[in-house]
Amino acid sequence: MATKTATTASAKQSIAILGGTGDLGTGLAIRWSKAGHTIIIGSRTQEKAQAAVDHLAKISPKTPATPMLNADAAKAGDIVVLTVPFAHQVSTLEGVKSALAGKILIDVTVPLIPPKVGTVQLPPEGSAGKRAQLLLGDAVMVVTAFQNVAAHLLQQDVHIECDVLVAGNKKVARDRVIELVEEAGLRGWHAGPIENSAAAEALTSVLIQINRRHDISHSGLKIVGQEDH
């Protein structure tokens, strides 16, 4: 009977993580796989994708993942996640653009430009998220998230204090990403349109400064509220 069938908060989907060879992509793969989603790891070569899957199997034997070229991964994923360094954001997106139409792209890109990673250096478009949305056009629902989360913590089986600011032009897409944030064990917040990705992207350099200058590790942000008295 329908009423007795266990229903999940969100459908289990196939999630393609482009650049899933880094710490952040690996951490998200582990957490979303645990939540029941199917994971595809995309990379620029089949060898690198395979190496990432092998690495993932070593640090998390219970996380199955399929290695693919980025373009194939973008085609295969119901939802696509971009976790490449800032310098590769545009070239990676150009290579997968046609496969993203009608989909949500979760862009985790932070515009850190070495050596001054502790200094905010937003791109001329205002943010990496805005740059992705302009490049991909309105057919793709770009949503940015996870820029402030310590990648190492994502890979560990711990509660993460840091909240996630979720920016994007379509509320329905932000809602879906907030569900995915929660399935990864974090709290997500509607941060507004894609322009507002600037806040989370800039915050990453601020958190780097705080880690340097205060007696605190893996600093993050928590959204708090309070009533008038």
Next chain:
Amino acid sequence: MATKTATTASAKQSIAILGGTGDLGTGLAIRWSKAGHTIIIGSRTQEKAQAAVDHLAKISPKTPATPMLNADAAKAGDIVVLTVPFAHQVSTLEGVKSALAGKILIDVTVPLIPPKVGTVQLPPEGSAGKRAQLLLGDAVMVVTAFQNVAAHLLQQDVHIECDVLVAGNKKVARDRVIELVEEAGLRGWHAGPIENSAAAEALTSVLIQINRRHDISHSGLKIVGQEDH
């Protein structure tokens, strides 16, 4: 004996609040006056400055303040605070520039551009703080702070949950402002160089979105940290 003399964490100074006619300026005046500092309220006309002081006396009878024209206030203050709307930031600073040499300017400006105050719209310089520093030159130590704090809460005798990100190029100036943040009852953090003011300025629009879209009032941010496990 010197060792028995009570010493305060910071010297009591004269603080000139330019645009101290608004909620934020009033709130800071109340809290810093309580901490022992002398308050000057600056405005564009002597009448407006007097009206602000009268208003302050009404909501906080124990907060003495001296009304002055902005230029005189900037001269008289050991530390100068700018709390005018974004549209008046440049013209106000141009009028007081010569009085600020060698001083700390605490710039609270948030680049909110109506009607889309929930959308991040940072200026071409990258942030209002950077714009102030470029305009004033290196002789003035611009430090930005308080952009994310609900002005109404500052005026009330309550603990404020929201932390304060303190950006500026000189560490000694940020240290001083962090002391003043703490004297106002809040927690301040070294956010890095003036470019990093972009994070706090952009966050204000994000917090406006969160107030709209989540069941939370006066949302703010708290910096949290955690160790590896």
